[in-house]
Amino acid sequence: MQCSKCGNPKVIIKKEQSGQLLCKDCFIESIEKKAIKTVRKEKLLDKGDKVLVALSGGKDSVTTLEILNTFREMHIIDLCAVTVDEGIANYRQEGVDIAIRHAERLGIEHKVVSLKEEYGITLDEIMQRDNHKGSCTYCGVFRRTIINKAAREMGATKIATGHNLDDEVQGIMMNYLEGNTDNLTKLGAKTESKAKEFTVKIKPLREIPEREIGLYVVAKDLEVHFDSCPYAMQSFRGEVSEVINQLAEKHPTIKYSTLRGYDKIKGALKEEFKKDYSHGRCVRCGEPSANELCKACSFLEELGL
Amino acid sequence: MSFVLKYKNLEEEREIPNENYSIKDLLNDLELSAQTIVSKQNGELVIEDTVIQEDDEIQLVQIIYGG
Numbered sequence: 038m039q040c041s042k043c044g045n046p047k048v049i050i051k052k053e054q055s056g057q058l059l060c061k062d063c064f065i066e067s068i069e070k071k072a073i074k075t076v077r078k079e080k081l082l083d084k085g086d087k088v089l090v091a092l093s094g095g096k097d098s099v100t101t102l103e104i105l106n107t108f109r110e111m112h113i114i115d116l117c118a119v120t121v122d123e124g125i126a127n128y129r130q131e132g133v134d135i136a137i138r139h140a141e142r143l144g145i146e147h148k149v150v151s152l153k154e155e156y157g158i159t160l161d162e163i164m165q166r167d168n169h170k171g172s173c174t175y176c177g178v179f180r181r182t183i184i185n186k187a188a189r190e191m192g193a194t195k196i197a198t199g200h201n202l203d204d205e206v207q208g209i210m211m212n213y214l215e216g217n218t219d220n221l222t223k224l225g226a227k228t229e230s231k232a233k234e235f236t237v238k239i240k241p242l243r244e245i246p247e248r249e250i251g252l253y254v255v256a257k258d259l260e261v262h263f264d265s266c267p268y269a270m271q272s273f274r275g276e277v278s279e280v281i282n283q284l285a286e287k288h289p290t291i292k293y294s295t296l297r298g299y300d301k302i303k304g305a306l307k308e309e310f311k312k313d314y315s316h317g318r319c320v321r322c323g324e325p326s327a328n329e330l331c332k333a334c335s336f337l338e339e340l341g342l
Numbered sequence: 343m344s345f346v347l348k349y350k351n352l353e354e355e356r357e358i359p360n361e362n363y364s365i366k367d368l369l370n371d372l373e374l375s376a377q378t379i380v381s382k383q384n385g386e387l388v389i390e391d392t393v394i395q396e397d398d399e400i401q402l403v404q405i406i407y408g409g
Contacts, residue, residue, distance in 0.1 A: 038391075049387040061387060096405065251405025252380050256387055265407035282377060 050252060053289040061256050068253045072104045072241045079226035081239040082195070084113055089193035089236070091184050092118040092139065092147070094132030094262040096254045097199025099139060101241055103259060105197055106143055116143070119187040121180045122151035124159020125267060132262035139260070146191060150183045156333075157342055164268070166340065172268035175336055182324060182333040188236040200240040203247040203278065206292045209299045211277050218310040225303055232316040232325040246292065345394050348401040358394055365400060366390040378406040 038058060039046045045060035052059070059067060076082055088105055092098045102118065109116045120136040122129055133149055140147030153159050156179065163175050188196050200208075205224065212220040228238045242250060254261045269275075285291050318324070319331035321338075330338065343358040347368070365381045369390065376390050382401040383392055394400060 047386065048389055051389050051391070058389075247406055248377055248380075251403075252387070255380050255403055255405065263403070263405060263407065269407070 049256060050249070053285075054293065064249075065253060065256055068100075068245060068249060069104055069107065071245055072100075073107070075226060075244050076108070076239075076241050079239075081227055081241060082108060082114055086113075086194045087115040087117060087192055088195045088197050088239075089184070089188045089191055090116065090118045090197045091180075091199070092120050092136045093199075094120065094135035094139070095199070096250050096261045096263065097201055097204075097242060097247075099135070099199075099259055099261045100250050100253055101197050101199045102139060102143070103257070104241060109143075109145075117146040117191050117193060118148070119184055119191070120147070120149045121183050122149055122153075123176055123180070124152050124161055126161055128264060128267055131264070135260050135262050148187055148191065150187060152179055152183075155179075155183060156337060158340065160268070163340065168339075170336075173272065176268075178332045178336060182331070185235060186324070189234065193236055196236045196238045198238060198240055199242055199250075201242045201245055201247045201250050202292050202296065203281075205240070205243045205299075206281055206295045207274050207278050209295055210281060211274060214277065215273075218306065219312060222303075222307045222311045224299065234325045244293075244296065343396045345396065345398040345400055348399065350404070358396065363394050364390065365392050365394060368394065368400065369402070372402075374402065374404075378404055380405055 038048055040048055040060035040063050041057045042063040043060060045063070047060050048058045049061050050059050050064050051057075082088070090098060090102045090105060092102055102116070105114065105116055108114045118136065118140050120133055122133050137147065137149070151159075160172060160176055163169055164172055169175070184196060187193075208224050209221070212218075212224070226240050226243055230237075253259075281292065281295075316325050316327065317329075319326040319334050320329050321334040322331060324331045324333070326332075326334075328335075344355050345358060347354055347356050349372075365383070365388065366376060369376050369379060369381075380403050381388055381390060381392070382403065383394075384399050385401075
């Protein structure tokens with residue numbers, strides 16, 4: 038058994054979808070090339086961009102930072118990062134510390150924003166309330182608002198997230214199965230909003246399977262936070278993910294074909310279903326919002342904050 | 343014939359039950375999915391088809407968590 042590219046006998050991966058065998062160096066190169074190919078194909082970066090990486094300290098965001106840093110080293114873009122501290126005891130601090138160390142290692146501008154400082158409450162405290170809506174509901178909305186705000190404050194022209202192939206395919210299937218055509222139009226490598234206050238979001242890792250990102254960080258000895266969020270529960274996303282992974286065992290190319298199929302119909306979906314939201318301002322915080330109150334502020338009001 | 347297994351906080355000596363006992367067999371015995379784990383044999387990344395040898399140190403790193 039030897040590397041299909043260079044003949045090295047120390048193989049670290051057998052790609053199920055192609056049968057290709059790769060050694061450590063050729064595997065690392067293949068992942069970096071693939072992400073760079075996505076960046077070029079989808080025109081995710083423009084020269085002079087300042088890209089804000091949403092950096093949790095987990096494998097996906099650390100890989101995103103590492104790969105985008107190659108563009109920074111070539112003086113194509115500038116890089117900065119934001120880490121959201123949701124206030125989850127015995128979980129988040131390790132990721133925050135790792136994120137700080139990566140930002141220091143690369144010498145990039147980095148900001149840690151906590152829910153406590155921003156909204157006066159931690160996710161743990163919200164979860165002690167009797168009438169809460171579930172942790173992921175608050176976490177998703179507050180995190181998105183904080184990241185958007187940080188992008189504006191830091192002068193970023195793009196926000197890069199660590200969404201991988203598995204995340205994208207789960208998103209496509211979940212929204213399809215739920216008949217959510219509105220959300221289906223919002224997926225993809227690059228999402229832009231008509232409201233200029235919402236920075237363009239890019240996903241350089243969307244064609245790389247989750248397991249390969251995990252293998253990449255271990256192969257490159259990158260420090261990451263491998264742990265499960267204590268609030269992770271049996272969500273619909275989890276159920277969909279399980280079905281897709283079961284199918285992928287017998288049909289190893291199924292994640293790629295789902296993504297390709299979606300990319301082919303995305304244009305038609307947008308044409309047919311894209312809603313033209315009227316963008317006003319949230320009366321409470323001034324952030325762009327389709328309603329009187331933005332989602333984050335409506336949650337805060339419900340929480341009595 | 344035994345090897346050392348390292349997984350999370352666990353470090354234990356285990357018997358090699360048969361010839362050609364691979365990391366894939368070990369993952370099956372531990373009811374772990376190869377999709378969520380990467381494996382190291384004596385500190386070096388290897389594929390799951392790798393046969394475990396006497397006195398090997400096999401480290402399993404969980405890279406995918408739910409949620």
